[in-house]
Amino acid sequence: MPCEDGPKFFNFEERQRQKARARQRDEERLERGEISPRELQEENMPFRKLRRDRVAIYRNKKTGEFVWAAFERKGGAKDGSED
Known part of the structure; x- marks a missing residue:
């Protein structure tokens, strides 16, 4: 029987x-x-609260x-180019 005060180890089988x-x-x-299905996917996403527009x-x-930096998308050209 393992000691309760001893170090804890990751148990791969238990995690599975x-x-x-x-x-x-x-x-x-x-x-x-x-x-x-969409709600479940969002619930299981590890970075679901990550904002891509603020860092x-x-x-x-x-x-x-x-101190935040905002990264807003530019409208871009109508022909699909990045300029």
């Missing part, structure tokens, strides 16, 4: 079982109509607030 159970729950939710450049040392 957890993922299999999660996939099974997801399939059941889809079958029951509790969630749409934190650094944190202000005095206030602790992030």
Whole structure:
């Protein structure tokens, strides 16, 4: 029996079982109509809250607030070129 105070190790087999159970729950939710495929995909995305239009450049040392850079898409030329 492993010691409770000892170091914790990653158990690959247990992680596989957890993922299999999660996939099974997801399939059941889809079958029951509790969630749409798109909602499920968004729920399972690791970076779902990542914004592509704003990026934190650094944190202000005095206030602790992030300084943001905005990246807005340009309209571009009507012929599809990037100019």
